[in-house]
Amino acid sequence: MVREYNHDVFAVDDSGTQSLPTGGRCGLVIEQLIERISRKEFSRFLRFSGGETPELPRAQRGRNLLLYLHVPFCESLCPYCSFHRVVFEESLCRRYFDAMRKEMRIYGNLGYDFSGLYVGGGTPTVMMDELAATLALAKELFSISEISVETNPNHLTDGNLLKLKGLGIQRLSIGVQSFDDTLLAAMGRFTKYGSGGDIFSRLVEIRNEFDTVNADMIFNLPLQSEESLARDLDRIIGSGIGQVTWYPLMVSDATRSDVEHAFGAARGAREKKFYSLIAERLAAHFRFSSAWCFSRRESMVDEYIVSHDEYAGLGSGAIGYLGGVCYANTFSIEEYIERLGRGEIPLMASRTFSRRERARYDFVMKLFGMELDLDALRDRYGGEILPLLWKDIGAFTMAGGLHYEGGKLFLTDRGRYYWVIIMREFFTAVNNFRDYCRTMTKECACHG
Ligand code: SF4
Structure with a gap:
């Protein structure tokens, strides 16, 4: 599908540093090419039908690994959401947390x-006592030095904040999405989480309660206007919070009709303009932690795939990447609990990446975090990396997306938007993979 971007509306500003260059027709063609190739490549990356017996690679000490825990329960489900989530039931949730602690012990062994x-979700703070027991065990089993937890605005009570601080959490990431009441109502969030004004006031109150308070926001919602986005930007800057992650709308095949029903048809044509507005406004107050995450200072980010070379995914439907093996756990919550009850790792599928696929994965993820250290990559791949990556480095350099300095590759202003396209397609492919797995799981279809 060819998107109809309006490429005439973008201008390079006088300093040439913040605005996205127009690129003209040539730029449009490049962006469409990046979109098509990314879509094709990522859906191939996440094809697990090769008949591999799912298994975990052997543990290798001394690597910078992250532990991801997935808590799939939400009090009610938002129509646009493609995450693996089900409606909260207390007894099921308790059995689930217990199973997840068993899974952690297996990794420890x-x-x-x-x-x-x-800790992501779903809504990880849906049962604070279970979350507390799980984090305590993680700290007992592993050398955890930083913890990030996702939550929703209705869980920002004084009692919860006190408990979360007591658990040693450094970063709290709050699903805000927008402060615009019309958009919140269309997303089904106004009645659940309160008005944009109320959420803003609470953010201001809690902004210094953790090392990093992050707000997750969305841009390019079909009903969103430039004025509404500008007001959201004013509020984020005015709130004084330390970090904001501003995602483009990502619509998986399965949620497309729900999204269109709630907001109208997605309009890809405005994505670049909206991104440009966000990058321009925030650059004066924040620095880029990734192409779409903005931090006032160095801190953890939502995309742990940027900050950590490899990560284990625990919990139903979690995806991990360890030792060049990408794997997924079963999406059936009952099966997840049962298999852990038998002492089994509840893997559903795995795929071993080739050397070139691993190098390309690193290339994409590191540059999403704004820079790629070529020496570190050479060390990781035992010498030369050009035979593995010359096409990628050459193509993006020629397209004006990368510049080289002091042994590192950096994203240019134009490159940042290229990486928004690439990562939008990456997460859409992950969402499509989740949708596919859910259709294989009768139980999830009932809950979801
Ligand atoms: S957007 Fe967040 S709260 Fe809504 S269903 Fe998805 S995970 Fe749950």
């Missing part, structure tokens, strides 16, 4: 160690 912990 296999010799894995982790320096960082990211």
Whole structure:
């Protein structure tokens, strides 16, 4: 599908540093090519039908690994969401957390160690006592030095914040999406989480309660206007929070009709303009932690795939990447609990990446974090990397997306938007993979 970008509306500003260059027709063709190739490549990356028996690679000590825990329960489900999530039921949730602690012990017994912990969902704070017991065990089993937890605005009570601080959490990531009440109502979030004004006030109150308070926002929602986005930007800057992650709307095949029903048809043509507005406004207050994450200072980010070379995915439907093996756990919550009850790792599928695929994965993920250290990559691949990556480096350099300095590759202003396209397609492919797995899991279809 060819998207109809309006390429005339972008201008390079006088300093030439913040605005996305127009690129003209040539730029448009390049962006469409990047989109098509990324879509094709990522759906191939996530094809697990090669008949491999799913298994975990052997633990290798001394690597900078992250532990991802997935908590798939939400009090109610948002129509646009492609994450693996089900409606909260207390007894099921307790059995699930118990199973996840069993899974952590298996990784510990296999010799894995982790320096960082990211708890995502779903809504990880849906049962605080279970979350507390799980984090305590993670700290007992592994050398965890930083913890990031996702939550929703209705869980920002004084009691919860006190408990979260007591658990040693450094980063709290809050799903805000927008402060615009019309958009919040269309997303089904106004009645659940309160008005944009209320959420803004709470962010201001809690902004210094953790090392990093992050707000997750969305741009390019079909109903969103430039004025609405500008007001969201004013509020993010005015709130004083330390970090914002501003995702483009990502619509998986399965959620497309729900999204269109709630907001109208997705309009890819505005994505670049909206991104340009966000990057321009935030650059004066934040620095780029990734192409779409903005931080006032160095801190953990939502995309742990950027900060950690490899990560273990624990929990139903979690995806991990260890030792060049990409794997996924079963999406059936009952099967997940049962298999762990038998002492089994609940893997559903795995695929071993070739050497070139691994190098390309590193190339994409590191540059999403704004820079790629070529010497570190050479060390990782035992010498020369050009035979593995010359096409990628050459193509993006020629397209004006990369510049080289002091042994590193950096994203240019234009490259940042290229990486928004690439990562949008990456996460859309992950969402499509989740949708596919859910259709294979009767139980999830019932809950979801
Ligand atoms: S957007 Fe967040 S709260 Fe809504 S269903 Fe998805 S994970 Fe749950």
